Amino acid sequence: MYYEEMGKQTDGPMDVATALVRTSFLVDAVYAEASGDYGITPQQGNLLCVLMAQPHGMGELGGMLRLAKSSLTGLVDRTARRGLVRRETAPDDGRAVVIALTEEGAEVAAEFYADACRRIAALTDGLDEEARTGLTALLEQVVTENHVPEVFTGTAE
Amino acid sequence: MYYEEMGKQTDGPMDVATALVRTSFLVDAVYAEASGDYGITPQQGNLLCVLMAQPHGMGELGGMLRLAKSSLTGLVDRTARRGLVRRETAPDDGRAVVIALTEEGAEVAAEFYADACRRIAALTDGLDEEARTGLTALLEQVVTENHVPEVFTGTAE
DNA sequence: CCGTCATGGTTCGTGGCACGAACTAAAGAT
DNA sequence: ATCTTTAGTTCGTGCCACGAACCATGACGG
Numbered sequence: 622m623y624y625e626e627m628g629k630q631t632d633g634p635m636d637v638a639t640a641l642v643r644t645s646f647l648v649d650a651v652y653a654e655a656s657g658d659y660g661i662t663p664q665q666g667n668l669l670c671v672l673m674a675q676p677h678g679m680g681e682l683g684g685m686l687r688l689a690k691s692s693l694t695g696l697v698d699r700t701a702r703r704g705l706v707r708r709e710t711a712p713d714d715g716r717a718v719v720i721a722l723t724e725e726g727a728e729v730a731a732e733f734y735a736d737a738c739r740r741i742a743a744l745t746d747g748l749d750e751e752a753r754t755g756l757t758a759l760l761e762q763v764v765t766e767n768h769v770p771e772v773f774t775g776t777a778e
Numbered sequence: 779m780y781y782e783e784m785g786k787q788t789d790g791p792m793d794v795a796t797a798l799v800r801t802s803f804l805v806d807a808v809y810a811e812a813s814g815d816y817g818i819t820p821q822q823g824n825l826l827c828v829l830m831a832q833p834h835g836m837g838e839l840g841g842m843l844r845l846a847k848s849s850l851t852g853l854v855d856r857t858a859r860r861g862l863v864r865r866e867t868a869p870d871d872g873r874a875v876v877i878a879l880t881e882e883g884a885e886v887a888a889e890f891y892a893d894a895c896r897r898i899a900a901l902t903d904g905l906d907e908e909a910r911t912g913l914t915a916l917l918e919q920v921v922t923e924n925h926v927p928e929v930f931t932g933t934a935e
Numbered sequence: 936c937c938g939t940c941a942t943g944g945t946t947c948g949t950g951g952c953a954c955g956a957a958c959t960a961a962a963g964a965t
Numbered sequence: 966a967t968c969t970t971t972a973g974t975t976c977g978t979g980c981c982a983c984g985a986a987c988c989a990t991g992a993c994g995g
Contacts, residue, residue: 637910638898640917645805647926648798650844662980679944687807692982694945699980716943716990738795745794747923752916753794759905759913760797766904767804819951836973849953851974856951873961873972 648741655737659729665700666737669722669730672706676721705729805898812894816886822857823894826879826887829863833878862886 649663656666664686671677671685683693697720700706705726711717722730745753806820813823821843828834828842840850854877857863862883868874879887902910 635914635918636895636899637902637914637917638895640914640921641801641805641898641901642809642894643921643926644798644917645802645809647921647924648802649806652799652802664981680942688981689983690944691946691984695981698945711943714943714991716988718944737799738793741795741798742793744798744920744924747919748916752919755912756916756920757792757794757797759909759916760794760801761792762904762909763901763913764797764800764804767901821952837971845952846954847973848955848975852952855974868972871962871972873959875973 647744651740651744652737655733655740658736659733661700661703661705661729661733664696665703665705666733668696668700668720669705669726670734672720672722672726673730673734676709676719678711678717678719680717682720700726804901808897808901809894812890812897815893816890818857818860818862818886818890821853822860822862823890825853825857825877826862826883827891829877829879829883830887830891833866833876835868835874835876837874839877857883 652666653663656663659666661669667686668682671682677685679690679693679697682688682697683690686693686696688696697706697708701708704723707721707723707726709719709721711719745756748756809823810820813820816823818826824843825839828839834842836847836850836854839845839854840847843850843853845853854863854865858865861880864878864880864883866876866878868876902913905913
């Protein structure tokens with residue numbers, strides 16, 4: 622659309638940074654759309670996905686989601702207000718708190734996670750099987766070589 | 779860290795959705811970090827990058843950045859308050875407005891864009907030349923087959 | 936024991952972001 | 966001259982992220 626009007630090349634060799642940024646935009650948009658369909662925000666979706674594996678303390682969650690303590694307090698507050706998550710006081714440590722999914726939260730998390738995976742995988746529908754596994758392997762190498770927060774690890778079922 | 783403790787497999791075949799989501803997290807983090815180093819937010823960075831090519835009206839910008847009109851008004855307000863962008867009234871249409879980079883905005887945009895590209899490309903330092911071009915080609919196919927907003931198209935210089 | 940310090944979280948204030956609904960003003964159409 | 970569409974803004978709401986200050990509880994050292 623815009624390119625042609627401007628007479629600039631659009632299909633020349635895209636550099637890897639551009640490809641990554643644009644892919645990121647795409648994935649973010651799909652992820653946000655999926656979140657919305659389940660009545661949650663993307664951040665709340667992240668929280669639920671992390672908690673699918675097991676409950677966690679605020680400290681751990683902050684590390685995994687890369688959030689400051691005060692940011693996390695708010696996120697948990699809002700997610701708890703929606704009834705998806707619960708603060709339990711840790712048995713051994715009186716000051717610590719453990720965040721766990723409520724029953725409803727577990728349902729929403731499972732459905733949302735599955736749906737988000739499906740929709741994001743669908744972005745690669747144009748790739749044949751070999752290309753898709755190749756892409757997966759390359760991205761996997763990128764994320765493992767750069768320490769990525771332990772979100773959406775796909776180990777959650 | 780967490781995986782081993784749980785006895786769950788972590789290095790098995792990651793599915794493509796997980797790989798995409800985690801890559802997206804990584805790219806977002808790097809992009810945000812780069813933005814911060816230039817005193818702008820990621821959204822303001824997007825705006826600057828889009829305007830690098832040429833000035834645009836609010837309508838166009840909304841389409842490219844996938845923002846509602848009212849969201850864009852605020853973004854332009856804040857970016858203009860930082861002196862990076864300017865509202866010019868369109869000569870032909872009395873109600874339309876054209877957003878253009880200020881001199882300082884053009885400088886910041888160029889530096890930020892180059893730096894962000896560099897840092898994001900650096901995420902693939904672990905890949906050899908062939909792998910990198912392969913990854914680029916695959917991602918390029920994904921973004922072209924799913925209409926992605928015209929952000930960060932890499933055509934801007 | 937009793938101070939002292941570290942740790943785990945919350946509160947508060949600030950600023951940015953995104954949206955829809957309601958609105959204004961200029962173009963354009965009849 | 967009106968009616969309608971188009972381009973943007975305003976306003977109110979809610980979410981998100983942060984740092985600084987704060988409050989408990991737990992851990993240590995004497």
